[in-house]
Amino acid sequence: MPDLVNFGALKDLSLGWIEVRMDTLKTLLSTCKSIESLSLKRCWNLVDFDLKDIVQLGLKRLVLNKCDTQCIKLDAPNLKYFKYSGDVFTLEICVSPNVIER
Numbered sequence: 519m520p521d522l523v524n525f526g527a528l529k530d531l532s533l534g535w536i537e538v539r540m541d542t543l544k545t546l547l548s549t550c551k552s553i554e555s556l557s558l559k560r561c562w563n564l565v566d567f568d569l570k571d572i573v574q575l576g577l578k579r580l581v582l583n584k585c586d587t588q589c590i591k592l593d594a595p596n597l598k599y600f601k602y603s604g605d606v607f608t609l610e611i612c613v614s615p616n617v618i619e620r
Contacts, residue, residue: 525550534559538585540566547572554596555579562586569593570610 528550538561547553547569556577558564567582568591569575579599582590589608600611 526552528553530555532557532559533561536561537563539563540568544569544572547575547577551576553577557581557583558585559583560585565589567591 525546526549529552531546531553534557538558540563543564547556551574554576556579558581560583562585564585564587566589567585567587568589569577570591570593572593575594576596577594578596580592580594580597581599581601582604583601584604587604589610590602591608591610594611
């Protein structure tokens with residue numbers, strides 16, 4: 519994980535068809551605070567997608583497309599766009615009233 523500090527200017531991240539561990543995703547978003555757009559397509563090992571405890575989460579756009587998810591917990595005050603497709607059992611999302619599209 520120490521190599522993630524080299525991605526300080528990263529603004530847009532798209533991952534697809536791979537295993538993504540929540541601790542790796544949290545470390546990436548905590549370390550690379552400039553990430554504004556995150557898109558995950560058909561990723562697995564995200565059963566408990568929980569980004570509530572990340573300080574200063576700068577996400578403005580989040581797309582979760584058919585990922586292996588049973589619970590989504592998200593606190594993203596800057597979020598402007600959120601798109602989710604797939605099965606979900608628990609959904610707990612705190613966003614700004616400024617969300618343009620959900």
